[in-house]
Amino acid sequence: MFKKLVFLSLFLCHSAFAELPSIIDPVIPATPPGAQVAAGYLSLTNNSDSTLTIDGASSAVAKKVELHLSKVENDVAKMIKQDSVMVKAGETFEFKHGSYHLMLMGLENALKPGDVVDIILETSNGDILIEMPVKKMGMSKMKKKMDHKMDNNN
Amino acid sequence: MKAENTENLQPKSRWLPALVIATVALVGGIGANIWLNTGASTESVDVYSDAELKQIQEQLVATTILPDNFKSVPAFELIGANNTAVTDALFADKWSMVFFGFTHCPDVCPTTLYVMNSVIDELREQSLSEPQVVFITVDPVRDTIDKVTDYVNYFSEEFVGLSGTLNNITQLTSKLGVVASFTASETDPNNYTVDHTASMLLIDPQKNLRAKFGAPHEVDSIVKDFKTIIASFQ
Numbered sequence: 001m002f003k004k005l006v007f008l009s010l011f012l013c014h015s016a017f018a019e020l021p022s023i024i025d026p027v028i029p030a031t032p033p034g035a036q037v038a039a040g041y042l043s044l045t046n047n048s049d050s051t052l053t054i055d056g057a058s059s060a061v062a063k064k065v066e067l068h069l070s071k072v073e074n075d076v077a078k079m080i081k082q083d084s085v086m087v088k089a090g091e092t093f094e095f096k097h098g099s100y101h102l103m104l105m106g107l108e109n110a111l112k113p114g115d116v117v118d119i120i121l122e123t124s125n126g127d128i129l130i131e132m133p134v135k136k137m138g139m140s141k142m143k144k145k146m147d148h149k150m151d152n153n154n
Numbered sequence: 155m156k157a158e159n160t161e162n163l164q165p166k167s168r169w170l171p172a173l174v175i176a177t178v179a180l181v182g183g184i185g186a187n188i189w190l191n192t193g194a195s196t197e198s199v200d201v202y203s204d205a206e207l208k209q210i211q212e213q214l215v216a217t218t219i220l221p222d223n224f225k226s227v228p229a230f231e232l233i234g235a236n237n238t239a240v241t242d243a244l245f246a247d248k249w250s251m252v253f254f255g256f257t258h259c260p261d262v263c264p265t266t267l268y269v270m271n272s273v274i275d276e277l278r279e280q281s282l283s284e285p286q287v288v289f290i291t292v293d294p295v296r297d298t299i300d301k302v303t304d305y306v307n308y309f310s311e312e313f314v315g316l317s318g319t320l321n322n323i324t325q326l327t328s329k330l331g332v333v334a335s336f337t338a339s340e341t342d343p344n345n346y347t348v349d350h351t352a353s354m355l356l357i358d359p360q361k362n363l364r365a366k367f368g369a370p371h372e373v374d375s376i377v378k379d380f381k382t383i384i385a386s387f388q
């Protein structure tokens with residue numbers, strides 16, 4: 001019985017826990033009233049020893065979730081849909097402001113601070129369910145000084 | 155109000171390609187160069203020498219001073235909150251920071267408006283004069299004035315949000331050298347995104363385009379540069 005348990009935990013360690021990517025600081029900034037779109041941000045660390053690809057995403061709160069890259073070229077801001085993003089073994093990939101983001105399109109309702117949005121990331125290692133808290137803008141890491149001010153106001 | 159209040163985007167895919175062509179023709183497709191290549195305004199008087207402008211430029215962190223007599227706000231008629239007509243008189247006798255964007259923009263546009271609100275807070279805290287902040291949609295077909303008003307008010311009730319007919323907005327953006335180019339979604343022909351000028355424009359009380367704040371927009375550098383600029387252009 002004891003042996004079996006050890007075996008089981010080793011098995012879990014190797015084939016599941018050690019390979020699951022870590023999700024760091026998932027957040028969706030709250031949306032203005034009537035907004036049809038939202039952006040999701042997070043960091044994902046690939047703990048496995050092979051490249052992980054993120055091929056898509058979905059959520060019940062949006063008609064569609066796409067992987068997007070915001071970029072500014074010649075002073076023109078663009079959003080470009082990405083078919084997939086790659087995360088090499090051991091590396092961390094950031095979805096962040098002004099860069100890659102999860103683009104939630106066709107929102108049913110505004111996303112308010114305190115809401116939690118379930119997003120499924122489709123990866124080469126299977127689907128990952130991520131709970132993304134909705135926070136007031138600026139409560140993430142956009143501007144530390146403002147965070148401080150907002151804390152004082154609350 | 156010409157923009158239809160409908161979520162059915164089907165009719166738009168018909169004008170979309172024509173619009174892309176029109177926009178590309180207007181701006182020559184090159185964001186950076188149009189700022190310098192299009193004709194100078196004839197309405198204002200040349201007051202600052204190149205040397206003076208250069209000296210101001212050297213003090214700035216993240217802002218580009220534009221040549222004197224570069225461009226000024228043309229006569230326009232757009233629509234403001236509660237469907238009221240708004241003309242270029244909006245820009246008379248005060249400094250304004252103007253951003254062109256659209257509400258189907260979850261990353262760059264909200265970040266900019268959020269930063270602008272922080273800029274105003276910071277200027278107020280330092281008891282300095284504040285510019286008015288104006289957000290003009292480049293996507294008036296989806297962004298009815300009520301949507302734009304709700305959107306900007308979420309960031310600050312003092313911000314001015316404008317919509318209008320596509321024709322009037324395109325005339326204004328092309329005269330100011332602002333890019334707005336429509337790209338249909340690969341996966342959904344009824345959907346599209348709008349590439350648009352990332353800089354924020356600073357307009358002086360004589361309605362001249364004085365400077366542009368480049369992206370990414372940061373509170374501290376905008377505050378610092380705005381202070382330098384208003385002190386330099388009396």
Ligand SMILES: [Cu+2]
Nearest residue numbers: 068079103260
């Ligand atoms: Cu996007």
